[in-house]
Amino acid sequence: MAIHPPAQEALTPPAPPAPDRLTGRARLVLLVLCAAQFMVSLDFSVLNVALPVLGDDLGLSRSGLQWAITAFALPSGGFLLLFGRIADLYGRRRMFLAGLAVFGAASLLATLAWNPAAFLTGRALQGLGAAVIVPTGMSLLTTTFPEGPLRDRALGISGTLLSLGFTVGMVAGGTLTDTLGWRSTMGLLTVAAVAVLATAPALLTESRTPDRPRLxxxxxxxxxxxxxxxxxxxxxxxxxxxxxxxxxxxxxxxxxxxxxxxxxxxxxxxxLVSLPMLRRRTVAFGNLGGLLTFSMMTTVVFVLTLYLQEVLDLSAFGTGLVFGVQGLASVVAGVYAPKVIGRIGARRTLSFSLLGQGLFIAALLGLGADSGVWLATAAVSLASVCHLGAIIAYGLTVTSGVPNEEQGLATGLVTTTQQVGLTVGIPLLGVIATADSSLYDGVRTVVAVAAALLIVAAGVVATGLRTVSSPAGAETSPAAAKPSLAAAESSPAAAKSSPSGD
The missing domain is CATH 4.10.860 (DNA Excision Repair, Uvrb; Chain A)
Incomplete structure (x- = not known):
């Protein structure tokens, strides 16, 4: 009788566990990618305070000032999916660097703008560069850091800087405009783009889909x-x-x-977009949560700004302090949110964060017509803690279980949701605050609607994301829990060492 030694088991050792600590090089890669995301986030708000001064200097009318924002928003949101997919096919690093170059050159053009046409051209090209940087930067992050604690931590830091960039932009825009003029706001972005572009090539490695299907x-x-x-x-x-x-x-x-x-x-x-991917519950319900958390938070910040300055007669500086506290709360949340996700999973974190954001926004219904600064500061800061938890959790939910060759598409969906969320909330709800005969009553109406939508969304997301938790805290669908064909084919050595690999 032949005796078969158990040598075959030794030929197929288990894959080593994913590291749970960032190496020195990984920290530098994360720093570069997060700096790029922070720069784009800064661009969303740094110009807002400077618009009146800019208009007087360049001769832009009130309707023209609106185009200073719209010229950036159109390409930055409209081309995200396209550029995310192009990066999958032709190289994420290559596209990321190209986006940085376009963004830096556009920021320089906006800084030196000699007339409205030159300035608006610069803003549009900034938006085009951002539409490349955001999805490629996110997909480089998710392909560089494996699912588990490292990706949780990386997305936590990225989400914190994304949220902080918007707040820093509001404060920095006013300070720079008062001291150095409005052009310094665009000059700051030029310097940031050059710094990231000078550092990135030595740190980032190329990644793309192995085969190149037709676009x-x-x-x-x-x-x-x-x-x-x-x-x-x-x-x-x-x-x-x-x-x-x-x-x-x-x-x-x-x-x-x-x-x-x-x-x-x-x-x-x-x-361009795989319909089976859109039918994934993690993608569909994760993006629903992302859309609601972004759109409702930007709307609440907008109406709170009106409330603090026009109802309570708070100065612009005092209003900036309120949102400065909110920014600090976001930083704290960025530290602890990945730890919470590691304990209870991304799905539960997303649901609970949406619920908490809704409840803390509902607390703003207690604002008075002549007082409420402290309540506004506390409630919006705590809502921001939950908001940041939702940002990180929805990014993890949507991208977990997605093969590397489709990470650009998945992160393109994430960032498109983000951009649409940033755009859609204020037009749909913010007009209620300004259309109402009483601004105070309008603000309360917006707060009530936003809170209700978030609380309902929390229940819908919790019900829709019926997923299986992995030991690492990331969550995947039962189908995704099975080994993928792509993963098996990407490891020739493993295939050869298997008992059936003759």
Missing amino acids: DIPGAATVTGGLLALIYALSTAAEHGFGRGDVQIALVLGVALLIAFAVVESRARTP
């Missing part, structure tokens, strides 16, 4: 056109309302193009 041009055209139309409609409605003809036409066109996109993708041989 889905019809899908790219319909989704990009649809997003551009919707972002234009919503950002214009924030300034002029939904009664304008161009807003209504853009809304109809945007919806029609996105419906056409769904039809095109269902028939495409190599779709």
Whole structure:
């Protein structure tokens, strides 16, 4: 009788566990990627305070000032999915560096702008650069740091800086404009882009999808056109309302193009967005949570700014201090949120964070017509803690279990949700505050609606994300828990050493 020694087991050793500590090089990579994300986040708010001074200097009308924001928002939101997929196919590092170069050159053009056309061109090119940087930077992060504690920590730091960048931009914009002039706000972004671009090539390694399927041009055209139309409609409605003809036409066109996109993708041989990916519960419900947490938080911050300055007559400096406390709370949340996720999982963290954000926003219903600074500071800061937890958790939920070759697409969906969330909330709810006969009553109405939507979303997300928890705290669907074919094929050595690998 032949005796078979148990040598085959030794030929297939278990994969080593993912490291749970950042190496020195990994820290530098994380620093570069987070610096780029922080720079883009800063760009969303650093110019806001400077707009009146900028308008006087360049001769921009009030409607022109609105385009200073819209010119950036249109390309930064409309091209995210397209550039995320191009990076998957042709190289994430290459696209990331190209995006940094475009962003830096555009910031320099905006700094030196000699007339409105030059400035608005610079802003549009900044948005185009941001549309490359955000999805490629996020996909480089998720492909560099494996699922588990390292990715949790990396996304925690990234989410903290994303949230902090918006707050720092509000404070820095006013300070720079008062001391050095409005051009210094754009000059700051130029310096930041050059610094990151000088450091990144030595640290980042290239990654792309192994095979290069043909780019889905019809899908790219319909989704990009649809997003551009919707972002234009919503950002214009924030300034002029939904009664304008161009807003209504853009809304109809945007919806029609996105419906056409769904039809095109269902028939495409190599779709830009895999419909099975969109049907993943982690992707669908994770992005729903992300959309609500971003849109409601930006709306509440907007109406609180109106309340503090126009109802309570608080100065701009005092208002900045309130949101400065909010920024510090976000930093603290960024430290502890990954630890919470490691204990209870991304799904539960997302649901509980949405619920907590809704409840703390509901506390703002206690604001008075003549007092409420302390309540506003405490409630918005605690809501921001939950908001940051939701940001990190939804990013982990959407990208977990997604193969590396589709990380650019998954992170493109994450960042598109982020951009749409930042754009959609104020037009849809913020106009309630300004349209009401009493600003105080309008603010309370917005707060009530935002709180209700978040609380309902928490229940919907908790119900929809019926997933299996992994020991590392990341959560995957039962299907994703099975070894993927791509993973097996990517390891020739493992295939050869298996008992069946003759």
